[in-house]
Amino acid sequence: MENRKADLIGIVRSAWRDTLGYEKFNDDIGFFDAGGDSFMLISLIGKLSQSSGLTIRAIDVLRAPTVRNQAELLGQLMSEGQGERQ
Numbered sequence: 001m002e003n004r005k006a007d008l009i010g011i012v013r014s015a016w017r018d019t020l021g022y023e024k025f026n027d028d029i030g031f032f033d034a035g036g037d038s039f040m041l042i043s044l045i046g047k048l049s050q051s052s053g054l055t056i057r058a059i060d061v062l063r064a065p066t067v068r069n070q071a072e073l074l075g076q077l078m079s080e081g082q083g084e085r086q
Contacts, residue, residue: 015047045058048070
């Protein structure tokens with residue numbers, strides 16, 4: 001379980017790094033507070049979807065604004081079997 005959580009946090013961190021263009025950020029800071037904007041959010045969602053194999057809704061990412069929250073969201077979607085690509 002801890003390995004899965006670490007893997008999910010790694011997926012989200014990687015997507016944030018690729019989207020924001022820098023390496024270091026706090027796992028508990030919101031995406032917009034870390035320098036993201038609405039255009040970057042669309043890119044982030046695409047990267048998260050591609051990396052996780054899940055379809056992720058923008059509203060869910062907005063409700064889970066931090067790295068930690070987004071990793072939990074991915075875990076929840078996976079465990080519920082929601083958002084899986086067909």
